[in-house]
Amino acid sequence: MASAFGGPVSLTFQPIHACRKNKNTTFVASLAYVIEAAPLRVVINNREQHLKTKAGESPLLLQLRNITKRYGTYVANDSVDLALEHGQICAILGENGAGKSTLMKTIYGIQQPDEGEIVWNGEKVAVTSPSVARDLGIGMVFQHFSLFETISVVENISLTVPGSLPDLAEIIRQKADEYGLHVNPDAPVHGLSVGERQRVEIIRCLMQDPKLLILDEPTSVLPPHSVQQLFGTLRKLSERGVAMLYISHKLEEIRDLCHCAVVLRQGRVTGTANPRQATSAELARLMIGQDIPTARHAEAKPSCEPALTVSDLTYENPDPLGESLDSVSMAVRPGEIVGIAGVSGNGQSTLARILSGEIRLQGHMAGRIQVFDHPVGDAPPGTRRQMGVTFVPEERLGRATVPTMSLADNVLLTAHGAGLVRKGLIRRRQQADFADKCISAMDVRSRGRQSIASSLSGGNLQKFVLGREILLKPRILIVSQPTWGIDVGAAAMVRQKLVDLRDTGTAILMISEELEEIFEISDRIHVMYHGRLSPSVQARSVTAEDVGRMMMGEFDQKMRAA
């Protein structure tokens, strides 16, 4: 099946048992070695290939046959077939809840299929746990991260990769330079931004010498030039026989990188395509069964009085590895969307927490943030909500929602002030109504308001969170990474909702790493770089190249020169 589109790439290598022996030495666990050692392997592999072909060995690395996974009556995967050759990069496309994550978890051994079988190198295998998967040579970069927060980056990596800490730290630094995955090996994970955590995940996987890499939205937090670097790496790996399953919603990337694409819808394989021949629009149609809706985006009609003002805000993060802010100034007026672009880790998450009240300012800095001319810098989040400010943070699970609570209970988190609580008692009827309204208004696909938040896919959870905050009729909405890791259909809907909200006169501040998104719906654009915020530019009169240069700090030098 797989070879029908794209075909096998260049050389097909058998995975090598010699490699396992290498795992015991520190350095060899690194990707560098895999690449360096490749010529040696060709010799070994040719011989193995020869022997195995004689024995009638299949050239396929991975085959899924008839995989079915049910949760109660809900069928997450329905008779899914898939075949993957050595070195092949195959895109897994599908809307939120289409069953992509379920399928990947099955391959990685996190859960067992109810029916069907997994064939690895021509042999039926039972992948009973992730450690079995890793022993087979399967690595996975997760969408929700699997790092321990309280220990450092290198300590996390040492949990699964043998070697002394200083050696591993050195390798991590090399990887970081090589792939633009900048991360400090000694930084504790709890202080890292979402983007940095994903970089750690990618590095960790690359260090484990995988034959199959499962990548769940790997580029969503990488700056544009690093994406190309990463793709270079992935292509090299592919040429050396490492196959990849690549979940992404960025169709251009899939066309750029992948040899084949399998489309899932409602748990079934509904189509396959050659992403290099299909246009983005065609791929999108296969995925969601209709054309991509784009945000209707009329010219903003902002009023003159700013709703939210930040003036010359400087914040020294007490955590030496945390992000600080340096003289940040901006204003957001009712009826406009102001976008803050920039690579994550430049101070955006600190700014978002200061605006939300999760970090509170002391003393004279308290007045540097004003909501309708009232200083709020030292006010707790609840007070700011009462003034009509709502927030959609970048971490949906664990921050915007309590993972183990139902949607109904998660509504209470921020909507308790909207008549859901009277005299300290929770009003169950109003709570249920609010949750239902939120679910239907945002088309949240779930099993109703009693669904546990963590059971929803990323996109549906984001729709729920955004819906909850919009239903509060905010005068100011501050949203971080609104479409991070969610599919094109849900992303388009989220953006449309933001534009609609803007048109009702809400002031919206959007922090996003996705330039396309910034351009699609912002009216004005700021760029953040090393804790500094650029002056704003009109979204309609600036080019992506200009903003790209600003993302590299160019505005800053101009400011200093002036």
Place this chain on the structure above:
Amino acid sequence: MMGRYALVQRSEVSLKSIMLVPLVTFVLALLGSMVLFGFLGAPPLEVLYRLLIDPLASAYNISEVVIKAAPLILIAQGLAIGFRAKVWNIGAEGQLIIGAVAASVIPITFPESQNVLMLPAMMLAGMIAGAAWAGIAAALKTRFNASEIIVTLMLNQIAVQILYFLINGPLKDPMGFSYPQSVSFPPVAMYPLLSDDGMLRANASILVVILLSIAALIYVTRTFSGYTLLVGGLAPSAASYAGFSAKKAVWITLLIGGAAAGLAGVGEISGPIGRLQPSLSPGYGFAAIIVAYLGGLHPVGILLAGTFMAIVYVGADGAIIDVGLPPAAPVIFQGMVLVFYLASFALVQYRIVRVQPEARA
């Protein structure tokens, strides 16, 4: 063939299996005690009968069960509110003692009083003192981020020493032949008995406990304040995002836990004991931790778990005398309950898998 075993987290945990945990724990702990005490020469079925049936076989025994259930349930209800918020108060024993000491000052000062407001005043004093004692831990936690586990644990020891000092000094009965104990309390300082039968010691404190259990149920399931505490325990980042103060949660939970334990202390001195003395509690403050978890940190579950633990307490007391079990039997049984609880709870969340030594690809 040798294989390694590993615990793997289950992707789904059904409510039914969580409900089964206490049941399985009880059964295993009972079986364990039958075996263990059997080795000590007690016939296993006799042990089972003694632990489970005998405590309910007579009015006197049932009355004793009620007396022991009241403090266990009351303290556990208070602690559970904290545990749900991940605030670990393990100082209920000390809070109980301080509550009892503070409340005892009233009847010791007015031993001849006939004012019916004395018992309510003692209850109030006990709750305030217990809460204040726990409040020390809250203050240190919120001001200096001192672990409430260590602080509450150490405050237990200080409370015991305060009790010893006072009972040998200012609060000692001057006519008591130098026994370290206070004067006997006047009738108005005592909880009314539930029956006229002079043999039965069960008193009205159990009614207070049931009322407070209902209050706890309403608090954790219906009030917004209870909800904010639960959010703080489950997802601290979400609580911070929502603006629920973590410091406030520490204060609320420790004050509630301390007040409940202090009131339980009043229940002892104004109930079966009737005076202040060096030993006020056979470890209710610690056993209540087990009760809280066995009850699934839920007010209704705690009612059941507390009753069960009280039954076993009374049963073991009887068995020590009649069947010749060691005096440590109740503690041993509690230990088994805790171990089996932790084990079965772990197995509900994780499953054991055999890890193949080498997965052949």
